[in-house]
Amino acid sequence: MNEVINEITILSVVSLGAIGGVAAIILYLVAQKFKVIEDPRIDTVEELLPGANCGGCGLAGCRALAEAIVRAESLEGINCPPGGNAAMQDIAKAMGWEAGEQTPMIAVLRCSGSRESAPPKVRYEGAMTCAFAHSLFSGEAGCPYGCLGCGDCVRACAFDAMYMDHKTGLPVILDDKCVACGACVKACPRDIIEMRKKGKKDRRIFVSCINMEKGGVARKNCKVACIGCGKCVKECKFDAISLENFLAYIDYEKCTLCRKCPPVCPTNAIHELNFPPRKPKVEKEENKVEA
């Protein structure tokens, strides 16, 4: 009896071993034939990226960006907004390149038509998505350019950098969390959110309105709309403000943050952020702007 068992054991070990050996040889040959040589640098670069897969670079995710970086000759034109300068410096070091200084950007909401300054005339009851509301009507306040307040941008944000202020009906962007990936810019059906230079000490000046209607029409719906009066254009010494279609626009490349334009705006449409309070003479106006 024992002999039989021994025989079976030996036979199975030998035959399975033989099959295993043949399979190993086949697998080795196949692996040699179809070998994919992957640049080990791709893994190195990917580890240096934030791994949020936000798509802010314009590619499908961090792996795709890593592949693009390794394929590229230099870091020119390549940008990882959430990683910022630090990540790009690390990557440049790993790749043995020079890293150019990147300008940090941030999302800016260019509408301040809150419930108070742009009182709603009708009530919207449809699906709570801006994409649909935009296809239906101009908005509760009647401004066809203004924020619809359904929060598509907040839902699009992967970094928790936005929330909906239910008092004003407008989204709020958190300076310290926004990585400028641009997901909200794409989500907004009205192109209200703009990527702007973060500015020195996070200071920014911008026209918080994109209404291109005639001044009177815009003003009728919203107290803080840009009416295209052109006062800021005259005030600006640096040629940074342009006026087109009854709407002023501040070029962030040219703006020197001199703070001359916000006080002259009759509708307080020009916002200044993160500046120290003004001197007492104009403090009253300053408060209004911030409100």
Add this chain to the structure above:
Amino acid sequence: MKTFAIGGVHPPENKFAEKQPIEWLPPSGTVAIPISQHLGVPAKPVVTKGDKVRVGQLIARGEAFISAHIHASVSGTVSKIDSITDTSGYRRQAILIDVDGDDWMESIDRDQTLISDCSLDAPEIVKKVHEMGIVGLGGATFPSHVKLNVPQGKKASYLIINGVECEPCLTADHRIMLERGEEMLVGITIQMRALGVEKAIIGIENNKPDAITHLTELARKYPGITVEPLKVKYPQGAEKQLIKALVDREVPSGKLPIEVGCVVHNVGTSLAVYEAVQKNKPLIERVVTVTGVSVKKPSNFMVRLGTPVSALIEAAGGMPEDTGKVINGGPMMGKALNDLGAPVTKGTSGILLFTQEETPRLPELNCVRCAKCLTVCPMGLEPYLLAVLADKRRLEECEEERIMDCMECGSCLYICPSGRPLLDQIRVGKNLVGKMIRERSS
């Protein structure tokens, strides 16, 4: 009795203005005539500020193939060409005219006697319909001359006249069939001649027995025209459903009815064609139903285009205290207005005043997988799935699931026990998929 094969719902009919004869509403004040009242390219204004215009005068020219001319619906002075909030909910270009008297163009025959003989041939009829700016009055406002022009290589065998009026509350078409039946039938014979068809079928739902008997009686004199009663079911008035119900043909996905040899026109359009061809009268007025549970005087008005909606509500006994929403169109497919100053356009079939109790939506709950939306979808789609795919922006899958076949009848939204905004999300998806398809082909 015939009806279409799949899907459909039975909303309460609420046809309060059924027995109200069409009332003529005199023009007054200022009318605002939008330059885009039809499907297609907006018309170009040919008048300027300060011009004196007469009723029926051409004020905007539709130059593109799919576009329509627009005529002055009142006489008076053009006060300005400016943007006004119209029924789309947005500010759009319109020609504003200050009404002064009621001075008609001489070319228009205002006599009420019936002219049943028409000596024009097909191209002449199409030309006339084009000149008079006729568009489909059922609501989609597709330019009629395009529909009457059978494309090369295709042949029409049936003219189908849509007298279904499946939308609850609306009674405008019903009153046209009762009061202007004879003229409408002449209009149908003219359309038949333009298309070169022998047979025309008028489809009427059997909740309008008076219209069915009346038209059957009249149609005896007109060879080729028959009246077909249909079982009541929404959305029978949709082109594809009506073709299926009447001649049992199925229009292929993404194709027009001419593909199966059918052309569908609304009863109102047939009347407008009669007036255009026989009386030289452009499309300057239409029948609008103003109704609602608490409306004092539900009515059917013959209104000049451009009249503000508020004037119609005033004429129907004023705005009831408990109004929660004002809808342009029917309760199923219509759209809430955000400005009562919006003008009546070629596509306005009704103005509905919903009470506050009727208006709110059900609270949005989770999908319970009851599949009621699948059962009622007349196009055989899966609304719950399309809504989710559209919400997640999975557009390729939306396209595979035939989102573009959705005609936005709202049956799924009506039936959903969880109050999910199915149609809203599908509409977003349709917009995006449409954009994607256009980009791909360009």
